Amino acid sequence: MNRPLLTPSLSPENFRAWYWLKKELQDFCSAQALPSTGSKEILSERVLAHLSGQPLPTRATASPAPxxxxxxxxxxxxxxxxxxxxxxxxxxxxxxxxxxxxxxxxxxxxxxxxxxxxxxxxxxxxxxxxxxxxxxxPIQRQFQFNQHIRDYFEQHPNATRAQALQAWQHKRQTPDALVFSAHTE
Structure with missing residues (x-):
């Protein structure tokens, strides 16, 4: 199965099944006139809500830095x-x-x-x-690449970085290999 394009017609299930770069999420949000700032996790929640026809998630604003x-x-x-x-x-x-x-x-x-x-x-x-x-x-969910690298070198201690990156490219092109888990607050 080929990785689909991130378009407004993509189903929420297909969105969850694939790994998306932050840049792809930002571009989608911009094209749909959605806010395109925030962490990858926030952008993913926004895209999922939009694709599901749900209101955009709201987050409490952070208190100003001390x-x-x-x-x-x-x-x-x-x-x-x-x-x-x-x-x-x-x-x-x-x-x-x-x-x-x-x-x-x-x-x-x-x-x-x-x-x-x-x-x-x-x-x-x-x-x-x-x-x-x-x-x-544990590495936070939005840093799936970091988790992959950590896991890969744990399983393959003599591997090279190039091998880990090649495995990552294969993994992110596989459906459900990196399942996004959105949560609402």
């Missing part, structure tokens, strides 16, 4: 994480010094720094170490 506080030049475990801090090279150096040279900002740290609520860098180190002990965090 005013960014200035990060001190010297970071210690007792340093309280300020609102709006960006994960930068200074923080990376702190985590390398207090964990391992291979440390990197994972989802647990990104979540903590979005809303630190007075936590210290020592607490952030504990969150990071705990997240490592729990293993890799």
């Amino acid at each position: 005013r960014r506080s200035r990060m001190p030049q010297v970071l210690t475990p007792e340093t309280v994480i300020g609102p709006g801090w960006r994960l930068n090279e200074d923080l990376r150096a702190f985590f390398v010094a207090h964990t391992t040279p291979a440390s990197r900002f994972n989802q647990a740290l990104r979540d903590l720094f979005k809303n630190p609520q007075g936590q210290t860098l020592a607490q952030a180190v504990a969150v990071y170490q705990n997240s490592l002990a729990q293993g890799p965090s």
Whole structure:
């Protein structure tokens, strides 16, 4: 079965059965005079609603970002994480010094720094170490490519990136290989 074009006549079932690039979703939304901004997940929900003849999903607007506080030049475990801090090279150096040279900002740290609520860098180190002990965090649905790459190298540890990309191209051209799961809020 060949992958269909994303057109207004596409059935919701066919839409769900195939993988769509964000650019394809944006182009469809623009052509249908629908809002074409937002994450891939939001765009997919919009397209699915349009194809189903349903009202567009509404989402609560995000609260404004907190005013960014200035990060001190010297970071210690007792340093309280300020609102709006960006994960930068200074923080990376702190985590390398207090964990391992291979440390990197994972989802647990990104979540903590979005809303630190007075936590210290020592607490952030504990969150990071705990997240490592729990293993890799699940990749969000809209990042199916990332999940494919992770899974592929887990199953084929000696594979090359070119082989993983070739497998991805085959997978996304197969119906129901990457099923979209829209949810309404």
